[in-house]
Amino acid sequence: MREEFLHYAWQHQLFNKEGLVTTQGQVVSIYSPGFHNHHSGPDFSMAKIKIGQLEWHGNVEIHYRSSDWIAHQHHTDAAYDNVILHVVWKDDAPIKNLQLGYVPTIVLNNRIDPLLIAKFDGLLKNKNKIPCENTFPEVDGLVKLAMLDRVMTERLEQKSAEVLQLLVKNNYDWEETAYQLLAKNFGFKINSQAMLTLSEKLSFKILAKQTAKVFELEALLLGHAGLLDDYFQEDYPLALKKEYQYLAKKYDLLSYKMTGNEWKFSKMRPPNFPTIRLAELASLLSQRQHLFSKILEADSYTQLAEIFKVNLSGYWDNHYVFDKPSALKPKSIGKSSIENLILNTVVPLLVCYSKEKSQQEYMDRAIQFLETIAAEQNNITAYWQSLGQPVNTAFDSQALIGLHNNYCKSKSCLQCTIGNTILSKL
């Protein structure tokens, strides 16, 4: 019996209350189980309970064994002095506190329906990717929708909190923050940390002095990344290297430059090589000054996608790395990469901006973009689809990935409304 299951049974009052008495023999009537407390202190607060002839309002603590009270050191913690009821599965020790002397205790063993316990055990022991997969298709669509909305809200809150962290570090400079987040997502997972490091070492303020000059921006980004440190044969990298040395001296950058071995090229498609991604970032920054303002202005997906449409030309037409000519292939940021940038850069920025400025329209816009972009295809979304769950837009895929990662994986079915519905159908 897991303690979290006892919390669930108490919260939803899923036990037989007939003839309910404390271990001291006093009759117990529960008027309200109180509110679940997920922070320190007793498990439930503001419960309303009649014990014997007296009506109490206060805290409830729940344990598997009553002796856990001592094991968890509650007898030395004043926060537990005003617990009005101790709810346990097994009573193996009488417990006292300062307020009440013996803490009134009720025992739930033999009071919870064995079918409910078996159902919960079934979810815990299920080794499939989605433990409830056998019953999931039978759950009402509205229940699923409500849970997916909740997961999405939690996911957006989390992403917004990450943006806020960067924003605080950047003294509430939105342009600098947007640039760092964009750079990070230009790394497309494998080089995202290196990209973020580069953007933190090479500030947007310095790049902004070179806007509209793509060659200078490439020199700064590639040079500061440590990717111009080799001895080159071709003219283009030699010219970039020379330009970086000049600009690095001008802006006093050399002492905190990165090294080339901080970047990963292996197991990667050449269009995702950091050389190409940095050249694309340089091109984007040269064409779109005040990037964050442009993002805020874009009120349709088409306008937004336009911001990220970037083509490379010249040297990059037949190169993925320096000094190694390849077949002629013009390079641009593809549709799926643009959608990825919108999903991971624009949406979190808009959500954070909406919360910081208390302007709902940016939140609505973020949701609108999520509902316009096609769903991500991966093994998690494919699994949900195999259970009959529609996965049409990025909103669906993001919510379902969040549900899997934050609930199903850790078997947090008791915190999931889908799980609650399954358990409640005995």
Ligand code: SF4
């Ligand atoms: S967390 Fe919810 S959706 Fe996931 S397995 Fe449990 S009940 Fe099912």
